[in-house]
Amino acid sequence: MAAGSKTLESPAAPCCPQVTDAPLGDTEAAVLAQTYAALADPVRLKLLSLIAASGEMCSCELVEPLAKSQPTVSHHTRILADAGLITGDKRGRWVYWSVVPTRAAFVRQALGS
Amino acid sequence: MAAGSKTLESPAAPCCPQVTDAPLGDTEAAVLAQTYAALADPVRLKLLSLIAASGEMCSCELVEPLAKSQPTVSHHTRILADAGLITGDKRGRWVYWSVVPTRAAFVRQALGS
DNA sequence: GCGATAGATCGATAGTTGTCAATGCGTGAG
DNA sequence: CTCACGCATTGACAACTATCGATCTATCGC
Numbered sequence: 001m002a003a004g005s006k007t008l009e010s011p012a013a014p015c016c017p018q019v020t021d022a023p024l025g026d027t028e029a030a031v032l033a034q035t036y037a038a039l040a041d042p043v044r045l046k047l048l049s050l051i052a053a054s055g056e057m058c059s060c061e062l063v064e065p066l067a068k069s070q071p072t073v074s075h076h077t078r079i080l081a082d083a084g085l086i087t088g089d090k091r092g093r094w095v096y097w098s099v100v101p102t103r104a105a106f107v108r109q110a111l112g113s
Numbered sequence: 114m115a116a117g118s119k120t121l122e123s124p125a126a127p128c129c130p131q132v133t134d135a136p137l138g139d140t141e142a143a144v145l146a147q148t149y150a151a152l153a154d155p156v157r158l159k160l161l162s163l164i165a166a167s168g169e170m171c172s173c174e175l176v177e178p179l180a181k182s183q184p185t186v187s188h189h190t191r192i193l194a195d196a197g198l199i200t201g202d203k204r205g206r207w208v209y210w211s212v213v214p215t216r217a218a219f220v221r222q223a224l225g226s
Numbered sequence: 227g228c229g230a231t232a233g234a235t236c237g238a239t240a241g242t243t244g245t246c247a248a249t250g251c252g253t254g255a256g
Numbered sequence: 257c258t259c260a261c262g263c264a265t266t267g268a269c270a271a272c273t274a275t276c277g278a279t280c281t282a283t284c285g286c
Contacts, residue, residue, distance in 0.1 A: 023178065024162035024224060029155035032224075037153035041274080042142035049137035060232060065136065069276055074234055076274090093232045093283050109222075111137060111145075154244080173262060182246055187264055189244090206253050206262045 038083035039110055043068060044076050049111050051086060051097050052104075058094040151196035152223055156181060157189050162224050164199060164210050165217075171207040 024032075038044060043066055050065060051057050062073050077097055080086045085103050088095045099107050137145075152158060156179055163178060164170050175186050190210055193199045198216050201208045212220050 023166060024159050026155070026159075029158045029162075032158055033153055033155045036149045036158075036223075040146050040150035040153040042139065042146045043274085045142045045145055046137050046139075049142075053136060058232080059234095068274095070233070071235080071277080072275055078234085090233090090282095095233065110149075150243095156244085171262080172264095181244095183263070184247080184265080185245055191264085203252095203263090208263065 035083050035085075038079050038085060041076070043072075044080055045111065047073070047076055048080065048085065048099070048107060052099050052107055052111060056096045056098045058096050060094065062097075148196050148198075151192050151198060154189070156185075157193055158224065160186070160189055161193065161198065161212070161220060165212050165220055165224060169209045169211045171209050173207065175210075 039048075046066060047062060050062060059070070059073055059077060062077075063070055066073060066076075068076075077086065077088065081088060081097075084100060085107060086097050087100050088097050090096075152161075159179060160175060163175060172183070172186055172190060175190075176183055179186060179189075181189075190199065190201065194201060194210075197213060198220060199210050200213050201210050203209075
């Protein structure tokens with residue numbers, strides 16, 4: 001344990017800090033896992049694709065194509081929103097859901113691969 | 114909602130078949146969800162990053178950095194292998210795990226975003 | 227104000243999953 | 257052959273999650 005940081009054991013810093021260099025810290029892993037957990041459900045993937053395709057949909061428009069009850073749809077939109085993938089805009093009695101702009105590329109890729 | 118290109122159902126295949134066009138079928142959604150489910154665990158993400166960083170690791174080398182029991186590590190490697198993300202090569206008493214070559218780009222992206 | 231509607235929340239339940247101890251199965255060293 | 261070691265499998269248990277019915281809150285039309 002001669003020197004400094006325990007997490008980085010390479011004695012000489014290499015020229016190319018590749019992404020796969022660090023073994024992914026606990027916190028990062030947890031955050032990433034939560035994001036992927038949000039995508040790990042068929043209903044949420046279909047929900048995401050519906051929103052991504054339409055640009056904007058209210059919850060009531062999602063119940064029928066997903067063939068799930070209204071509380072269940074609300075549950076899934078909440079999880080996707082907590083993961084930071086979609087955001088809801090309340091206008092009158094309706095809540096319009098859309099993909100978070102900064103995550104649009106990620107979502108498109110997630111649905112397309 | 115005039116939106117000409119939105120309802121794009123013309124029989125003639127256009128030049129750009131966008132991903133968000135179809136609402137993601139049941140089967141595709143299920144397959145995709147399984148893949149993301151494999152990534153929806155912090156331990157598996159760290160395991161993946163360890164393998165991706167080292168290129169090749171045997172199970173016994175994973176137990177300590179993951180701080181999980183041997184059966185648990187075996188459980189996680191199996192799930193990642195079932196998802197087609199890693200593959201195991203048995204050499205003697207050891208099984209060496211590595212990222213499936215055709216999925217390397219996907220894995221790197223999954224760990225990096 | 228009143229009834230109707232959109233959506234969130236609560237409570238309950240069935241199914242899934244992460245974890246470990248114990249055990250089984252090959253393989254290599256002696 | 258026998259023992260030690262690496263790894264997979266089994267069984268059990270706790271934690272989490274998807275789902276729905278019932279209920280509550282907020283908003284609109286009348």
